[in-house]
Amino acid sequence: MPRPIYATVSRSALAHNLATVRQHLASAPGEAAGGAGGAGGVGGVGGVAGGAAGSEALRADASGAFHPSSPSSRFGEAAPAATTASAPASAPPRIWAVIKANAYGHGIERAMAGFSNADGLAMLDLAEAVRCREAGWVGPILLLEGVFEPADLDIVGRYHLTIAVTTDEHLDMIEHARFARPVDVFLKLNSGMNRLGFVPADYRDAFQRLSGFAQRGKIATVGHMTHFSTADGPDGISEQLGVFRSVTHGLRGPISLCNSAASLRYPEVAADWVRPGIALYGSTPFDDRSAESYGLKPAMALRSALIGTQDVPAGGSVGYGAAFRAPSPMRIGVVACGYADGYPRHAGTGTPVVVGGVRTRLVGRVSMDMLAVDLTPVPGAHVGTPVTLWGAEGLSVDEVAHAAGTIGYELLCAVAPRVAVRSEA
Numbered sequence: 001m002p003r004p005i006y007a008t009v010s011r012s013a014l015a016h017n018l019a020t021v022r023q024h025l026a027s028a029p030g031e032a033a034g035g036a037g038g039a040g041g042v043g044g045v046g047g048v049a050g051g052a053a054g055s056e057a058l059r060a061d062a063s064g065a066f067h068p069s070s071p072s073s074r075f076g077e078a079a080p081a082a083t084t085a086s087a088p089a090s091a092p093p094r095i096w097a098v099i100k101a102n103a104y105g106h107g108i109e110r111a112m113a114g115f116s117n118a119d120g121l122a123m124l125d126l127a128e129a130v131r132c133r134e135a136g137w138v139g140p141i142l143l144l145e146g147v148f149e150p151a152d153l154d155i156v157g158r159y160h161l162t163i164a165v166t167t168d169e170h171l172d173m174i175e176h177a178r179f180a181r182p183v184d185v186f187l188k189l190n191s192g193m194n195r196l197g198f199v200p201a202d203y204r205d206a207f208q209r210l211s212g213f214a215q216r217g218k219i220a221t222v223g224h225m226t227h228f229s230t231a232d233g234p235d236g237i238s239e240q241l242g243v244f245r246s247v248t249h250g251l252r253g254p255i256s257l258c259n260s261a262a263s264l265r266y267p268e269v270a271a272d273w274v275r276p277g278i279a280l281y282g283s284t285p286f287d288d289r290s291a292e293s294y295g296l297k298p299a300m301a302l303r304s305a306l307i308g309t310q311d312v313p314a315g316g317s318v319g320y321g322a323a324f325r326a327p328s329p330m331r332i333g334v335v336a337c338g339y340a341d342g343y344p345r346h347a348g349t350g351t352p353v354v355v356g357g358v359r360t361r362l363v364g365r366v367s368m369d370m371l372a373v374d375l376t377p378v379p380g381a382h383v384g385t386p387v388t389l390w391g392a393e394g395l396s397v398d399e400v401a402h403a404a405g406t407i408g409y410e411l412l413c414a415v416a417p418r419v420a421v422r423s424e425a
């Protein structure tokens, strides 16, 4: 028998979360993302430079002189209503399901199945994008960091991938590339995060170069994207949104702004495409609001079992460094799960763990292959008693992450290859 640790990934939870985010976006107060008079749904954010009028200009121009066919219409789906001038006023934003990092640890193929209703998939790795095409995904695929060398553009062309354009090097590579048919791109604005993208002063020149490539038939659509650094915090998005608005004012093309935090907190700015990741896996992007409160369900559960118990006398220590000492005689359970499985080593005494359906606490330091739990509230526990580390029985990955001083994202991505993953309906 293998070690009893395993993860489960629920396809229905992934699908449920996608539908929940979609519904949340659709029910944004007043101006749900779209349409001619919809103002791109920005009015809801107070004090934003540019305001609704600027957004309306963006929206009205969104028909785009140079996208004879949208990415999806080329794949035989309906044209994206939100990017055409004739869009109905209620055109909902489209969703790129972000599946980078092996779908936040859930597995690309599983995520593809769970997100079959997504409008597109977004990721980083060319090889993962090719895997999605080969597994049958015909809709748009966005490479969030663009390409890394000129040869990548051959694959972009061959597999109809949409790329972020973030540097002058990207523009040079496109200039020298040959495509069998025009490629769709999203030009990325560095609106304040100072990670990827063109600074405001250079953005319009980059757009002009892309427009030139479009006229030469290399590029179909040029969209506009930026990424918010504080959508989850008190600073919000208004400053970056204001920069985005003024820099892109009057330029044609579809717009993509929102990660999970912005999609959940500012659904009224969703525009043409949103890019949620973490929310789709049922974990929260916020410190102060749970995924459950948005109706999201954990897609991954990490489970194991007790492989030993110890009766520790008062004053006895548990684990490396004797970091925990029993204040009185207590029974300890040893769980087959350690940091080499992806459990965070910085989770200290008190981190919640569910043993035999009962919530208890981790004690002492997490070892490479094991961790110890307090069996005081579970007197009947024995070798073989099931243990939930996160993602089921009311224990969220976010609670465990918080106890370890990190975020749910890191825990989900870090589940180790040695942990078997079972797909669930």
Ligand SMILES: *Cc1c(COP(=O)(O)O)cnc(C)c1O
Binding pocket: 098, 100, 144, 227, 258, 259, 260, 261, 275, 276, 277, 278, 279, 285
């Ligand atoms: C990772 C990523 C996202 C998704 O972020 P979440 O916080 O997981 O929703 C969106 N856009 C870009 C550019 C990203 O890199």
